[in-house]
Amino acid sequence: MTIALGDKYFEGTYKRIFAAGDIELVNSKIGSIYAAGDVDIKRSEVKKVRAAGDVNGEEVTLGSAKVVGDIELKGVCTAKDFVAFGDVSAEYLECKCLRFGFPKAKTNNAPSLSGFYKAETFELVMPLTLSCEYEFQNIIATGEMRAKAEIVCTNFYGLAKIFAPAVNAEEVFILTSDGTEIGEVAGTKVTVSKRFEPDRAFRKLPKTLAVRDADSRGAIIKIGSIEGDKVSVENVCADSISGIDVEIGDLCVVEEVAYKNSIRISEKAVVGRIVRL
Amino acid sequence: MRKERIEGIGSIVGGEYESIEAEGLAKLKGDVKAETFTIEGFFKSKGRIEAKTLKIEGVHRAFRDIKAEEVIIDGILKLKRASLMADRIKCDGVITCTEEINTDKFDFEGVCSIASLVGDQIKIRYARSSGDKISIDGKFARLISSYFGRKLDAEKCIVDSVECTSLTASGTKFKTVRAHSVQLSDYCEVDVLYVDGEAEIDSTCVVRKIIKESAQVIVKEEPKVASPTLTKIMDLYKEGKINADEAEKMIEALKELPKGGGGSLGRMVAGGLPWADDGKLRVVAFLGHELLEKSAPESKTIEVTYNGEAVDVDVYGSLSCGDVEGNVSAGGSVKCSNVGGDVKAGGSITCGNIDGNVNAGGSVTCSEVTGEIRAGGGVRVGK
Numbered sequence: 001m002t003i004a005l006g007d008k009y010f011e012g013t014y015k016r017i018f019a020a021g022d023i024e025l026v027n028s029k030i031g032s033i034y035a036a037g038d039v040d041i042k043r044s045e046v047k048k049v050r051a052a053g054d055v056n057g058e059e060v061t062l063g064s065a066k067v068v069g070d071i072e073l074k075g076v077c078t079a080k081d082f083v084a085f086g087d088v089s090a091e092y093l094e095c096k097c098l099r100f101g102f103p104k105a106k107t108n109n110a111p112s113l114s115g116f117y118k119a120e121t122f123e124l125v126m127p128l129t130l131s132c133e134y135e136f137q138n139i140i141a142t143g144e145m146r147a148k149a150e151i152v153c154t155n156f157y158g159l160a161k162i163f164a165p166a167v168n169a170e171e172v173f174i175l176t177s178d179g180t181e182i183g184e185v186a187g188t189k190v191t192v193s194k195r196f197e198p199d200r201a202f203r204k205l206p207k208t209l210a211v212r213d214a215d216s217r218g219a220i221i222k223i224g225s226i227e228g229d230k231v232s233v234e235n236v237c238a239d240s241i242s243g244i245d246v247e248i249g250d251l252c253v254v255e256e257v258a259y260k261n262s263i264r265i266s267e268k269a270v271v272g273r274i275v276r277l
Numbered sequence: 278m279r280k281e282r283i284e285g286i287g288s289i290v291g292g293e294y295e296s297i298e299a300e301g302l303a304k305l306k307g308d309v310k311a312e313t314f315t316i317e318g319f320f321k322s323k324g325r326i327e328a329k330t331l332k333i334e335g336v337h338r339a340f341r342d343i344k345a346e347e348v349i350i351d352g353i354l355k356l357k358r359a360s361l362m363a364d365r366i367k368c369d370g371v372i373t374c375t376e377e378i379n380t381d382k383f384d385f386e387g388v389c390s391i392a393s394l395v396g397d398q399i400k401i402r403y404a405r406s407s408g409d410k411i412s413i414d415g416k417f418a419r420l421i422s423s424y425f426g427r428k429l430d431a432e433k434c435i436v437d438s439v440e441c442t443s444l445t446a447s448g449t450k451f452k453t454v455r456a457h458s459v460q461l462s463d464y465c466e467v468d469v470l471y472v473d474g475e476a477e478i479d480s481t482c483v484v485r486k487i488i489k490e491s492a493q494v495i496v497k498e499e500p501k502v503a504s505p506t507l508t509k510i511m512d513l514y515k516e517g518k519i520n521a522d523e524a525e526k527m528i529e530a531l532k533e534l535p536k537g538g539g540g541s542l543g544r545m546v547a548g549g550l551p552w553a554d555d556g557k558l559r560v561v562a563f564l565g566h567e568l569l570e571k572s573a574p575e576s577k578t579i580e581v582t583y584n585g586e587a588v589d590v591d592v593y594g595s596l597s598c599g600d601v602e603g604n605v606s607a608g609g610s611v612k613c614s615n616v617g618g619d620v621k622a623g624g625s626i627t628c629g630n631i632d633g634n635v636n637a638g639g640s641v642t643c644s645e646v647t648g649e650i651r652a653g654g655g656v657r658v659g660k
Contacts, residue, residue, distance in 0.1 A: 218523075220530040237530035251519070253506060253527050268518050270509040270527065 022053075038069075054086075068102075073115070081208050082119075085126070090115040097208045098136075101126030101143055121206050122153075124160075138205050139169075142214075155205065156187075159196055159214050171201070172228070176235040178219035190228035190243070194218050194235045220251055234266075242277070278312075291324050308341075316352075325517070331363075333370075342520060348380075360521050369404075373427050377521040390427040390435040393521070399441045403434045403448025403463070433464070506531060569593070576608065595624065610639065625654065 002010075003018045010017065010025045017023070019035040025044045032048035033039065039049070040056045047063035049055070054069045062079035073090035083099040088111070098119040100111075105126065113132045122136040127144040130151065138155040141162065145151075150166035158167070158174040165183040167174075172187040174180065176194045185192075196214040218235060226233065226241045233241065234249030241248065242258035252269040260277045278295035283303045291307025298315045305322040314328040318335040322343075331345040336353045343361045350368040354361075360376040368385045372378070377393040386402045428435065434449040444456045447463035454467050457474040461467070465482040478484055507528065514524040560581050562569045569576050579594035587601045595609030603618045605611055610624030618633040620626055625639035631646045640654030650656055 218526075220526045222530055237527070251523055251527060253510070253531060255506070268513065268523070270506055270513065272506060 087111050088113050092116050094118040097121045097206055099123040099208050100128055175214055176216040176219050176221045180221035183224045185223055186227045189230045190226055192233040192236050390429050392437050394436050394439045396441045399444045401434055401446040401449050
């Protein structure tokens with residue numbers, strides 16, 4: 001165990017570093033770092049990072065990282081679980097789980113993600129405008145998500161306010177959170193519901209936070225068009241919905257519904273035109 | 278047809294009855310239809326009520342909609358998240374309603390607090406004696422308001438919105454009144470009055486805004502009502518399939534549907550800005566209709582000049598500023614007077630005294646620095 005007070009420079013192998021002050025690590029292999037102050041890491045491998053302060057990295061391999069402060073990563077960086085609370089800029093960051101924000105933590109500024117990120121699961125806990133380049137398999141948004149371009153992934157779970165021109169995923173679940181507005185939603189299975197109960201598939205997704213049942217208090221959300229093989233919606237106002245099997249639930253207002261195999265419309269829904277494909 | 282009579286404590290599951298008489302403490306658990314429904318004592322309904330005549334001579338707390346031909350109230354009717362639809366309503370007591378009361382004839386004397394009242398002939402007379410019955414004065418006022426789900430006033434009846442053919446009211450506070458003919462007396466208060474016929478208002482009343490509706494305005498509204506989707510929503514409401522709250526939400530959602538292919542400034546603002554309403558001064562830039570963010574390359578090329586003292590400054594581009602009480606962070610260069618905290622800049626820093634650390638991508642020129650200096654270029658400290 002190494003304790004560093006004030007500014008320190010490290011190079012080599014260390015099991016554990018406790019630092020109060022700025023530290024710099026070059027060509028090192030470290031078990032864990034607990035730092036209050038800025039951390040600069042270059043060409044190093046760190047299994048565990050807990051830092052309160054800015055982190056600058058260059059070609060680093062991290063295990064589990066939790067950082068409160070601005071992060072700047074250069075070159076190819078990898079991590080197992082990466083949790084950030086602050087502005088993050090990365091040239092290339094690849095990790096299993098990338099989480100942005102801490103539950104219940106609040107900030108007056110709107111932190112941003114910039115650069116390129118690749119992750120199996122991206123968990124969004126705090127409000128974010130998604131404007132970076134990314135390759136996410138799963139997106140779980142429990143914080144407000146805004147996007148300027150189409151959101152693309154395999155599994156999308158929007159459990160808070162979503163504001164995007166389009167969402168495209170194999171499986172899409174959108175909780176009817178007040179203020180949600182999406183231009184287009186396309187997927188194999190599209191579900192829009194006022195209640196979220198984690199199913200088996202969701203529970204199996206790699207993630208750093210447990211997500212429990214959620215309720216939207218019955219808001220009606222706006223979606224331009226929904227397209228999917230299996231579409232099940234409630235509390236939605238949409239121009240058009242089309243799918244193979246379509247279920248229009250309570251409090252839906254839809255201009256046109258197109259279906260191929262089956263359709264179910266609640267008596268508490270308003271549908272303008274029904275077309276069989 | 279069955280007859281149901283509860284004396285003491287009991288509950289009704291639901292169903293169809295010829296008559297229901299509830300005396301004492303009773304509860305309705307499901308939807309019920311009855312020719313006559315009489316309540317004496319305390320009654321709580323968790324199911325919809327459909328009756329020809331509904332008579333309340335005690336306290337009725339309704340959590341589901343009520344539909345009746347005639348409603349006679351000589352006690353208290355509390356409608357929480359529920360509406361009342363009736364041909365005629367005669368009340369000598371207290372009514373509170375968080376949703377809508379829809380009736381042809383409303384003859385009321387007592388104390389009321391109603392969110393929305395729609396009808397043909399509406400008469401409201403405030404009676405102080407009814408207010409005394411439920412002690413709405415003093416420290417229990419908040420508790421009473423919380424119990425009824427709406428604020429109750431000991432001095433006046435409260436009706437948020439009224440839409441009717443003829444309105445006669447005394448001692449009532451309105452937010453909006455839309456009526457053909459209006460007769461107001463005894464300290465009535467109206468925020469906005471829309472009237473297209475006769476209006477008789479005595480000198481004790483206060484009407485903040487009167488809008489005389491012309492025939493043209495009425496014609497303008499017609500196409501809105503004729504919208505087929507809107508008509509269908511109203512039909513669902515009339516059939517009792519959805520309640521007033523749900524109908525309002527559905528109509529509200531119809532207003533503007535998002536289209537695919539990018540967010541507009543209007544929608545960006547309508548959907549809420551990506552920061553809290555914290556009173557901080559923000560100078561923002563747009564590229565077309567898009568709000569520029571910190572990560573955008575265009576942000577770095579913007580220079581902000583601020584005249585005056587500042588607390589903390591965070592600029593995406595370059596900054597020119599006077600004294601800063603706290604920290605300064607800029608993507609580009611910084612030119613300012615004295616800084617009370619740290620200064621961090623992507624470019625060069627030119628300042629007076631800095632009471633903190635300095636981190637610059639370029640050169641640093643300043644009078645005095647109390648903290649440490651990190652600079653990508655040259656450093657010059659001193660006067």
